[in-house]
Each structure stands twice: as C-alpha cells, then as structure tokens.
Amino acid sequence: MNTDINTILSNLDVLHYSLAGFALLLLLLVIILAVKKGSGGGAGGEGSIEPSQLQSEQAPQQKPAQEKPPQFNETSGDSALQLLALLQQEARFIDFLEEDAKTFSDAEVGAAARVVHDGARKVLHENFSIKPIRSEEEGTQLTLESGFNNQEIRLSGNVVGEAPFTGQLIHRGWRVSQVNLPKVNPEHELSLVAPAELEV
Amino acid sequence: MFSRFTKGRSPKNDTDSSEKPKQASGEELSEAPAATVDETDKSAGDASQRGDHDSPVDTGIDTNNEENTYAVGIDLGTTHCVLAYMPLAGGALQTLPIAQIKDPGIVSEPSQLPSFLYLPHEEEFSDSELRLPWAQQDEVSQRKIISGEFARAHGSKSPMRLVSSAKSWLGHSGVNCKEDFLPLDAPDEVGKISPFAATQQYLSHLAAAWEARFPASPLDQQMLTITVPASFDPLARELTIEAAQSIGLHNAVLLEEPQAALYGWLHKQGENWRQQLQVGNTILVVDVGGGTTDLSLINVTESGAELALERSAVGEHILLGGDNMDLTLAYVIKAKLEKEGKKVENWQLQGLTHGCRHAKESLLLDESLSCVPIVVPSRGSSLMGGSLRTELSREEVLNTLVEGFFPEVDVTAQPVKRRRAALTKKSLPFAQDPGISRHLAAFLSSQQSSPVAAPSFVRPSVLLFNGGVFKSEQLADRMLGNLNNWLSAAPNEGEAGAAELKVLQGADLDHAVASGAAYYSHVRNGNGVKIRGGTARSYYVGIESAMPAVPGFEPPMQAYCIAPYGMEEGSQADLPEEEFGLVVGEQACFRFYSSSLRKEDSVGQLLEDWQEGELEELEDISVNLPAEGKHPGEVVAVHLQAGVSEVGTLKLEAVSPEDGKRWKVEFSVREEALAEA
Numbered sequence: 001m002n003t004d005i006n007t008i009l010s011n012l013d014v015l016h017y018s019l020a021g022f023a024l025l026l027l028l029l030v031i032i033l034a035v036k037k038g039s040g041g042g043a044g045g046e047g048s049i050e051p052s053q054l055q056s057e058q059a060p061q062q063k064p065a066q067e068k069p070p071q072f073n074e075t076s077g078d079s080a081l082q083l084l085a086l087l088q089q090e091a092r093f094i095d096f097l098e099e100d101a102k103t104f105s106d107a108e109v110g111a112a113a114r115v116v117h118d119g120a121r122k123v124l125h126e127n128f129s130i131k132p133i134r135s136e137e138e139g140t141q142l143t144l145e146s147g148f149n150n151q152e153i154r155l156s157g158n159v160v161g162e163a164p165f166t167g168q169l170i171h172r173g174w175r176v177s178q179v180n181l182p183k184v185n186p187e188h189e190l191s192l193v194a195p196a197e198l199e200v
Numbered sequence: 201m202f203s204r205f206t207k208g209r210s211p212k213n214d215t216d217s218s219e220k221p222k223q224a225s226g227e228e229l230s231e232a233p234a235a236t237v238d239e240t241d242k243s244a245g246d247a248s249q250r251g252d253h254d255s256p257v258d259t260g261i262d263t264n265n266e267e268n269t270y271a272v273g274i275d276l277g278t279t280h281c282v283l284a285y286m287p288l289a290g291g292a293l294q295t296l297p298i299a300q301i302k303d304p305g306i307v308s309e310p311s312q313l314p315s316f317l318y319l320p321h322e323e324e325f326s327d328s329e330l331r332l333p334w335a336q337q338d339e340v341s342q343r344k345i346i347s348g349e350f351a352r353a354h355g356s357k358s359p360m361r362l363v364s365s366a367k368s369w370l371g372h373s374g375v376n377c378k379e380d381f382l383p384l385d386a387p388d389e390v391g392k393i394s395p396f397a398a399t400q401q402y403l404s405h406l407a408a409a410w411e412a413r414f415p416a417s418p419l420d421q422q423m424l425t426i427t428v429p430a431s432f433d434p435l436a437r438e439l440t441i442e443a444a445q446s447i448g449l450h451n452a453v454l455l456e457e458p459q460a461a462l463y464g465w466l467h468k469q470g471e472n473w474r475q476q477l478q479v480g481n482t483i484l485v486v487d488v489g490g491g492t493t494d495l496s497l498i499n500v501t502e503s504g505a506e507l508a509l510e511r512s513a514v515g516e517h518i519l520l521g522g523d524n525m526d527l528t529l530a531y532v533i534k535a536k537l538e539k540e541g542k543k544v545e546n547w548q549l550q551g552l553t554h555g556c557r558h559a560k561e562s563l564l565l566d567e568s569l570s571c572v573p574i575v576v577p578s579r580g581s582s583l584m585g586g587s588l589r590t591e592l593s594r595e596e597v598l599n600t601l602v603e604g605f606f607p608e609v610d611v612t613a614q615p616v617k618r619r620r621a622a623l624t625k626k627s628l629p630f631a632q633d634p635g636i637s638r639h640l641a642a643f644l645s646s647q648q649s650s651p652v653a654a655p656s657f658v659r660p661s662v663l664l665f666n667g668g669v670f671k672s673e674q675l676a677d678r679m680l681g682n683l684n685n686w687l688s689a690a691p692n693e694g695e696a697g698a699a700e701l702k703v704l705q706g707a708d709l710d711h712a713v714a715s716g717a718a719y720y721s722h723v724r725n726g727n728g729v730k731i732r733g734g735t736a737r738s739y740y741v742g743i744e745s746a747m748p749a750v751p752g753f754e755p756p757m758q759a760y761c762i763a764p765y766g767m768e769e770g771s772q773a774d775l776p777e778e779e780f781g782l783v784v785g786e787q788a789c790f791r792f793y794s795s796s797l798r799k800e801d802s803v804g805q806l807l808e809d810w811q812e813g814e815l816e817e818l819e820d821i822s823v824n825l826p827a828e829g830k831h832p833g834e835v836v837a838v839h840l841q842a843g844v845s846e847v848g849t850l851k852l853e854a855v856s857p858e859d860g861k862r863w864k865v866e867f868s869v870r871e872e873a874l875a876e877a
Binding site: 095116 | 577585
C-alpha cells in the first residue's frame with residue numbers, strides 16, 4: 001500500500017502531497033490505535049466500549065498467557081477494521097487508494113482527494129481527540145534535559161554527547177488523548193468494510 | 201405496534217450504571233408508580249406559584265429523591281431532536297448522547313437524533329444488526345423501524361421507505377395525523393405509519409436512550425419539557441402531548457420554541473440578564489430551524505420591583521428553513537452543470553446538496569474565499585473516474601441566499617401567497633415565498649393593531665437569533681440591517697426613528713432550544729424567572745346566521761368568541777352565555793376559528809364580519825353526547841367552555857347548564873370520530 005502512495009506522490013502537486021501525507025497519518029493512526037488497544041492502556045474514552053472488549057465478554061475462553069516468555073501484543077485488528085470502514089464510508093479511502101492514479105489528470109485526482117480529505121478529516125475529528133505533543137512553534141530552539149520522554153520526542157541529526165540536547169523543533173508531534181469509536185454489535189462482521197450495493 | 205420504552209432494566213444497563221456521571225444509587229425509585237396526570241398538574245401548579253419568588257433556593261419535588269431528579273428538555277425538531285438536562289439540585293446543563301444506528305451493526309452516540317425514520321424491507325437487514333444497546337435479547341418480533349442517522353443516510357438512497365418532516369404534518373391542518381400515510385409515495389406493502397406514530401417513535405427512542413444512561417431515574421419521573429413551534433395550533437399541541445403520554449411520559453409539559461431559545465439565553469447569562477434588558481424592551485426572537493421559521497415577540501415588563509418577561513405575539517406557521525437554502529443552492533449548481541452539458545442524476549442531487557451546505561458555510565464564514573469547489577463522489581468504486589466536480593462561488597451564495605431568503609425589503613412588504621386552492625394530493629404547505637424578510641415584515645406589521653405611526657408596525661428593541669442558519673454572520677447581519685432600516689424610518693414627520701436593535705449575544709444557536717427547555721423545567725421547579733405567555737390566540741366557534749336560504753349562497757358565518765387571548769396555563773375562560781342544542785347520541789360539529797390579531801375580544805363576543813386574514817379557520821371541533829340516562833335523539837342545551845391545561849394544551853368542554861355535567865370537545869373529526877365518552 002505504501003508503494004502505491006509513493007507512486008501517487010511522484011505525480012502530484014503540493015496539495016496532493018499533503019493529502020497523501022494525511023492518508024499516511026491515518027494509516028499510522030490505525031497502527032497506533034491497534035497497539036494502544038493491545039497494550040490495554042484504556043484507549044477507550046469515557047463511555048466508549050472497545051469492540052474487542054465486547055467480543056471478549058461474549059467469548060471469555062482466553063488462554064492464560066503465562067506459558068510464553070514476555071512477548072509482543074497481538075492485536076485483533078478489530079478497531080483497525082472499524083476505522084477502515086469509517087474511512088471508506090466517509091472518505092472513500094479504500095476506493096481512492098485502490099484506484100490507479102496514473103491514468104487520471106491532476107484535476108481528477110485533486111477532485112477525488114477533496115472527497116478523501118473532507119471525509120477523513122470528519123472521521124478523525126469525530127472519533128479522536130488529537131493535539132500536538134509540543135506546544136512550541138515548529139522551527140524554535142528546544143532544550144531537553146536528561147531523562148526526557150524518548151517516546152514523546154525523537155532525536156535526529158548529530159545525536160552525540162550528553163544531555164541536555166538542544167535543537168530545532170522539526171515536527172510538533174501528535175497525541176491522541178481520547179478515542180471514541182462507535183460501538184459495534186458483536187454479531188457484526190467487521191471485515192465487510194464496505195458492503196456491495198445493488199440498486200433495485 | 202410501537203415499543204414503549206421499557207422500564208425493566210436489562211443486565212447491560214446495570215453494568216453501564218457504574219460509569220454514570222452521577223452515581224445511580226438504585227433505590228426504590230425505579231419501582232415508583234408513574235406519576236398520574238393529576239400529580240403532574242399539582243406539582244406544576246406549585247411550581248408556578250414558587251416561580252413568582254424567583255429565588256435560587258431549590259424547593260425540590262417532595263415525592264422524589266432530589267439526587268436522582270433532573271430538569272429535562274426535549275427539542276423535538278423537524279430535522280433533528282436534542283435532549284438536554286441538568287440536575288434539579290443544581291449543576292451543569294448537558295446534552296444527552298443518543299445511541300443510534302450509524303450503520304447496520306454500528307452504534308454511535310451523537311448529541312442529536314436526526315428526525316428521520318426508515319421502514320426497512322424484512323430482507324434488508326438482519327434484526328441483530330439493527331439492535332440498539334438497550335434492546336432486550338428476548339424482545340418479541342417487533343416491527344423494526346430505524347430512527348436517526350442511518351435512517352437519514354440510507355433513506356436518501358431509498359426515499360420510498362423514508363419518513364421525514366413528521367412534525368410539519370402535525371402542524372398541518374387538513375390531514376388526519378393518526379392515519380398511516382407516511383412515507384407519502386410508498387406502496388402499501390411498506391407498512392406506512394402516521395405522523396403521530398413517528399412522533400411516538402422519536403420520543404420512545406429518546407426515552408430509551410435516557411433510561412439506558414440513568415436507569416435509576418426514569419424519564420417519566422423527571423421535570424420534563426417538550427418544545428413545539430409557537431405557531432402550532434391546539435390540535436398539533438394536543439397530538440404532541442398525547443404522543444408523550446401514550447409512551448408513559450405523563451409528566452411532559454409543552455413550551456414554545458422561541459421562548460425556549462430565550463430561556464437558553466437566560467440560562468447562559470445567569471443573573472447577568474437583568475443588566476442586559478430593560479423595562480419596555482420588546483424582544484424579537486427569529487428562529488430559523490431546519491424546516492421551519494418561527495417568530496415571537498416577548499416584552500420586558502415589571503412585576504413588583506423585578507423584571508418580568510411576557511410573550512406578546514407569535515407568528516404564523518412558516519415551513520421554510522435552512523434545508524430549503526441548501527436545496528436551493530443545489531438546484532442553482534445543477535442548472536449551471538446542465539448548462540455546461542453535464543447531466544446531473546437524481547442521486548447526485550443529494551451529494552450536491554451536501555456539498556453545497558459545506559461550501560456555503562466556508563464561503564459565508566471566510567470573506568477571503570471567492571469560490572469553493574464541490575465534488576459529488578461517484579457511487580461506484582471508481583472515485584477519480586466517476587466524480588463530478590464543480591464550484592460554488594461567493595456571488596452565487598450571496599445572490600441565492602442573501603438576496604433570495606433575506607432580501608432588502610420595505611416593512612410594508614408582504615410575502616407572496618397563493619391561496620391553497622384545490623390540492624388534490626396530500627402535500628405539505630411549504631411557504632411559497634422564500635423571503636424570510638417579507639414574512640418578518642408581515643408579522644411585525646400585522647401585530648400593530650392601532651395605527652399610531654406610519655408605517656405601522658411593532659418596533660422591537662432587542663433581537664435574539666436562533667438556528668444554525670445564523671452562524672453565518674452575513675445572513676445575520678443582513679437580517680439585522682433590514683430591521684434597523686425599518687426602525688430608522690421616522691414614525692411621524694419630524695420625529696426621530698427608533699434606536700438600533702440590540703442583539704443578544706452568547707446564544708448557542710444549535711442547542712439553545714433543548715437547553716432552554718431543560719432550564720424551563722428547572723424554572724418550573726421554582727428557580728429563576730418565568731416567561732408569562734398564555735395562549736397566543738383567541739378562539740371562536742362558527743355560528744350560521746339565521747337568514748332565508750338563498751340558492752348558491754352559503755349562509756354567512758359569525759364567529760362567537762369562547763377563549764380570549766392570553767389565557768394562562770391552568771386557567772379557564774368564563775362560561776359564555778350562548779347555548780347550543782346538541783342531539784344526544786349524535787356527533788355535533790362546529791366550525792372553529794382562531795386569531796392572533798384580535799387580542800381584545802372577550803368571551804361571548806359575536807363577530808359578524810372581520811378583516812381578511814384576521815381569523816384563521818382550523819379543523820372542525822366535535823362533541824358526542826353519550827346517551828346515558830337520556831333518550832337518543834333528545835336535544836340537550838350546552839355551553840362551550842374553554843380552558844388551558846397545565847401542560848399547555850387548549851381544552852374545550854361542553855357544559856350542561858342543568859346539572860353541570862361536562863363532556864370533552866375534540867379537535868378532530870376528520871375520518872373517524874375520536875370523541876370518547
């Protein structure tokens with residue numbers, strides 16, 4: 001899927017760069033979300049119920065996890081599927097990525113990108129509360145003391161010597177403070193991210 | 201056929217209650233019997249007495265646990281419903297997240313319930329996919345009706361099964377609102393429902409969402425207010441309250457929407473409102489909702505040493521709102537595309553309307569934009585190949601919306617009206633003139649009865665906007681500019697014009713009605729200032745004048761006043777002298793009129809003729825005298841007496857002067873006699 005985006009990127013103007021970047025960001029969100037949920041970090045905000053929780057309540061025959069050494073969390077992918085369905089429904093996300101952009105003019109791709117942008121933005125704002133990790137303007141100088149949160153801030157460039165590290169803020173980062181996905185009926189087949197439609 | 205909201209608590213609800221904002225203590229409340237109408241009447245009466253003190257001291261409801269009691273307001277809108285609430289003991293005012301089907305199997309909880317119903321084909325969705333969080337697993341095969349977001353979204357693709365604008369039908373005289381005729385164009389196999397049943401459905405949905413969140417505080421035990429347009433006639437009000445009562449909400453009272461909007465503003469201001477209004481102010485409330493435009497005048501008066509508010513006039517029922525604006529833009533764009541040789545299919549019009557709504561909002565908010573692109577996505581999976589792209593320009597928006605809906609007109613302007621002549625098919629009486637300015641001019645002019653100044657019209661001094669339409673400053677400014685133009689004209693030669701309008705700031709344009717309704721529930725409980733209203737109309741029954749029959753001419757009607765303007769809730773009009781002879785065991789019908797202009801008429805006044813437009817004929821009223829203890833065919837003399845119930849509906853009764861016996865007079869005779877013994 002990433003290669004698809006790259007080929008699109010090479011063909012598009014600035015607007016499309018930002019849109020494709022946006023699409024990437026959303027893909028990233030899918031991953032973040034899945035990881036967050038897997039780590040059991042209470043990703044669900046007030047009143048929101050994670051689909052996997054719903055399902056695990058219905059089928060509590062989980063195996064004890066003690067047989068294996070410390071491991072990486074497997075994610076069920078449920079919320080990823082749910083987010084994908086939302087993005088397809090509101091933003092025609094899968095349609096957009098699965099279509100061969102090379103055969104269309106910039107104007108046509110741009111028009112389609114607007115549908116994706118408007119819809120994906122709606123999905124993002126309705127289902128997530130996001131805010132920048134750093135409040136400083138990008139481009140400002142920043143000094144990090146020893147023991148800074150290296151998950152929140154990633155160093156790049158000449159990373160040598162001892163803290164404090166001083167450098168230029170390249171990207172402010174994003175943090176999701178709340179996830180508020182719609183509830184899912186346990187009998188709902190999440191893999192059907194977009195049903196076929198037949199007009200009779 | 202419709203689910204009453206269940207009082208039983210499902211296991212799921214119980215687990216949910218641990219997450220409640222307010223801990224439900226699960227006391228005997230849930231078992232308490234539903235309040236009867238009498239109890240409601242009493243507490244409402246007490247509340248109005250307390251209202252005069254205007255003290256912040258919470259007197260509470262004796263029969264209930266204060267902790268679990270809320271002041272609740274329901275905005276039962278033409279296009280969407282909102283429920284707002286605040287704890288009676290004091291606390292923040294919030295809107296209720298309303299669980300609804302977003303897509304089969306998916307349930308979201310936005311704060312609005314779109315007022316749309318979808319009547320699915322039995323093969324269309326599996327039952328489990330349409331289950332809401334509060335549905336009982338063992339629920340007997342009830343008819344599945346989808347309400348809310350998915351109903352609207354999917355219904356736009358299968359309009360034959362979509363019920364919309366049920367509320368406009370309630371306010372439309374000339375149809376039987378209990379007859380199953382919606383969706384209008386559906387074949388019989390769809391299993392149509394009535395506007396009344398649709399209203400029940402929305403209320404049941406809201407009640408169920410409430411009970412899922414507050415299992416220990418059933419909605420029928422809260423202070424509950426439901427809003428209706430100020431222009432709703434007595435029958436539409438009665439139907440609304442009857443729908444609420446039929447699903448167990450015997451505690452509901454009605455409130456007019458423009459008043460609710462003002463309550464919403466009052467709540468936001470807190471005690472500050474007294475600094476912003478002065479005795480003698482006339483507040484004009486302009487409420488442009490999704491489907492209707494509602495106008496009201498509220499006077500600021502003095503009661504003792506305190507400021508008081510009194511609603512003095514309401515406008516006609518105007519079926520014209522924000523949705524018309526988006527649709528109009530869509531048609532403008534459609535015409536433009538067709539000029540370019542592109543064909544616009546019906547299904548694309550929906551997307552175009554949607555696109556126009558967003559483009560319009562951007563253009564009206566950001567003056568630096570000259571045009572905004574609109575893309576109507578294809579239906580198939582090819583997005584880049586099949587989408588339709590066009591643009592909406594600032595000029596098009598201004599010409600269409602500002603000039604079309606808010607034209608600059610003189611205060612003497614009148615909306616263009618064609619008489620509703622022979623409509624052979626059922627249809628809603630949509631406003632024929634989209635010029636809201638002209639409707640407003642006509643309203644203000646009609647309300648000035650004594651021509652003290654020329655041009656003669658009521659000069660408001662304060663303006664309150666309501667409705668999402670006015671988020672756009674340009675539309676609000678145009679409306680304000682128009683009004684200020686009218687005001688600046690000298691009433692008499694040599695006199696100065698009236699001062700510019702003061703606009704009340706800080707109103708929440710989307711939720712003010714629901715919030716205001718919740719706040720009104722709080723006010724009824726004895727906290728804060730109450731707007732005095734009473735009936736906004738006087739009511740008359742038609743009497744045929746006695747004259748020799750003239751072929752081809754109907755005998756002229758005279759109107760006999762039975763209810764004066766301004767009757768307060770819980771009061772009764774004087775007993776009129778006129779007696780009517782009714783035949784026992786037969787249904788007697790009377791022609792029924794109302795007037796929002798004749799405010800001086802008193803009970804017993806007989807109008808032989810009246811100005812064009814002064815009286816409006818409503819549905820007939822009827823009474824059926826049971827034959828008990830009388831011979832069928834016997835004629836009994838009765839008086840017709842009017843009153844206003846505690847919940848805010850008009851009551852008409854036939855009273856026998858002999859023994860004081862009373863019979864209910866019904867508003868509707870339409871197809872079936874609804875009179876009950």
